[in-house]
Amino acid sequence: MKILLIGGGGFIGSRTALRLLAAGHEPVVLDSFEPQIHGSDPAASPTCRELFGAMEVRRGDTRDAAALASALSGVEAVYYFPAGTGTGQSMYQIEKYCDINARGAGVFAEALTAQAGNIRRVVVSSTRAVYGEGAAFCGEHGRVYPKARRLADLEAGRFATFCPVCGQPVQPEASQEEDPFLPLSIYGITKLAQEQIIATTTAALGLPCTVLRYQNVYGPGQSLHNPYTGILGIFTQLVLAGRAINLFEDALPTRDFVHVDDVAEYNLRALSSEAAGPAVFNVGSGVRSTLRDLAEAIGTGLDRPGPTKVSGQFRVGDIRHAAADLRLLTAALGPHDFMPLTRGVKTFTDWVAAEGGSEAANARFDRSLEEMRKAGLLRSAS
Numbered sequence: 254m255k256i257l258l259i260g261g262g263g264f265i266g267s268r269t270a271l272r273l274l275a276a277g278h279e280p281v282v283l284d285s286f287e288p289q290i291h292g293s294d295p296a297a298s299p300t301c302r303e304l305f306g307a308m309e310v311r312r313g314d315t316r317d318a319a320a321l322a323s324a325l326s327g328v329e330a331v332y333y334f335p336a337g338t339g340t341g342q343s344m345y346q347i348e349k350y351c352d353i354n355a356r357g358a359g360v361f362a363e364a365l366t367a368q369a370g371n372i373r374r375v376v377v378s379s380t381r382a383v384y385g386e387g388a389a390f391c392g393e394h395g396r397v398y399p400k401a402r403r404l405a406d407l408e409a410g411r412f413a414t415f416c417p418v419c420g421q422p423v424q425p426e427a428s429q430e431e432d433p434f435l436p437l438s439i440y441g442i443t444k445l446a447q448e449q450i451i452a453t454t455t456a457a458l459g460l461p462c463t464v465l466r467y468q469n470v471y472g473p474g475q476s477l478h479n480p481y482t483g484i485l486g487i488f489t490q491l492v493l494a495g496r497a498i499n500l501f502e503d504a505l506p507t508r509d510f511v512h513v514d515d516v517a518e519y520n521l522r523a524l525s526s527e528a529a530g531p532a533v534f535n536v537g538s539g540v541r542s543t544l545r546d547l548a549e550a551i552g553t554g555l556d557r558p559g560p561t562k563v564s565g566q567f568r569v570g571d572i573r574h575a576a577a578d579l580r581l582l583t584a585a586l587g588p589h590d591f592m593p594l595t596r597g598v599k600t601f602t603d604w605v606a607a608e609g610g611s612e613a614a615n616a617r618f619d620r621s622l623e624e625m626r627k628a629g630l631l632r633s634a635s
């Protein structure tokens with residue numbers, strides 16, 4: 254199939270494009286090659302340089318209707334990846350995130366209505382951020398959905414989530430696709446708008462659509478240039494520079510880290526899924542790891558256990574816990590042997606070591622924290 258990957262020059266898109274090529278498809282990439290992610294020369298970007306010469310690569314913005322119309326011509330399937338992806342950055346560059354994530358989806362959806370003829374499936378990259386704090390278990394009230402943590406609690410060092418009914422601490426549970434939408438950041442809100450705009454339009458057109466809500470994706474190719482996202486890159490660069498890893502809160506927030514190859518595998522499977530209407534699946538590893546677990550895996554991967562600092566700092570808009578319930582995914586798109594964290598992190602640290610750690614990356618990260626601090630969005634528990 255001739256397959257258009259919008260935002261296909263990014264971390265997950267490039268990996269998916271290369272897999273599609275290897276599987277005998279004809280991938281075409283349309284990407285604005287944001288300098289924040291790729292630096293000034295995309296052909297030299299460690300994230301996407303392998304695409305150049307291997308497939309058709311077009312430079313264009315998903316908000317440009319003419320670029321989309323031209324790129325959609327003759328295409329049989331579309332992957333939709335473009336987004337501003339920094340949760341923290343989205344809390345002060347609000348208009349920009351609304352524009353790329355929500356309006357961009359609107360321009361794309363409108364282009365689809367004009368040109369859906371040949372297209373057999375659209376696959377949209379969404380995020381677990383649509384669930385906000387996600388599900389939890391309360392001894393008294395069963396499965397509940399904690400609200401945003403209060404600033405006063407966080408500043409007092411109370412990082413836990415609480416039952417919205419009785420206020421008692423709760424245990425995190427895996428998110429299910431039917432859980433309510435409770436996004437807590439502008440990123441989450443605009444990504445929810447993005448998936449809903451595309452899912453609703455494709456449903457109206459009778460066009461099969463798969464929405465994949467990714468957890469924290471990591472692996473080789475992740476932008477080392479973008480200081481606003483990618484916790485693995487940030488931690489690894491700190492260790493390589495001999496600096497302590499700053500573990501936010503009490504080092505015990507949890508995330509479901511899923512390797513990019515596992516995500517690319519399900520991206521490919523989504524293409525041939527049988528579902529007619531919008532099908533929505535979580536994509537994660539199903540395993541919950543703390544920030545401390547991650548720092549240890551990076552130390553092991555680099556064979557250089559780095560010092561850590563539990564800073565008590567927190568970012569407004571961050572959630573406490575995340576993990577995916579994968580039952581729907583594996584039932585519909587088949588089971589998979591997910592990469593365990595330590596092995597997966599090793600593939601990443603080997604890649605960063607080969608690319609060469611950079612002081613410039615650490616300086617960009619320091620500046621991003623300073624921006625957040627100035628905006629009142631990076632705070633500390635006293």
Ligand SMILES: NC(=O)c1ccc[n+]([C@@H]2O[C@H](COP(=O)([O-])OP(=O)(O)OC[C@H]3O[C@@H](n4cnc5c(N)ncnc54)[C@H](O)[C@@H]3O)[C@@H](O)[C@H]2O)c1
Nearest residue numbers: 260262263264265285286287314315335336378380467470
């Ligand atoms: N990486 C993760 O952990 C993760 C988790 C959940 C969801 N997602 C979603 O998956 C998708 C891909 O994420 P990624 O990690 O590969 O991010 P990325 O930043 O590496 O890739 C995004 C790509 O989109 C391009 N882009 C940005 N704005 C664009 C625009 N207006 N027009 C055209 N192209 C544009 C960028 O240049 C970049 O190449 C995003 O939609 C993101 O929200 C990622």
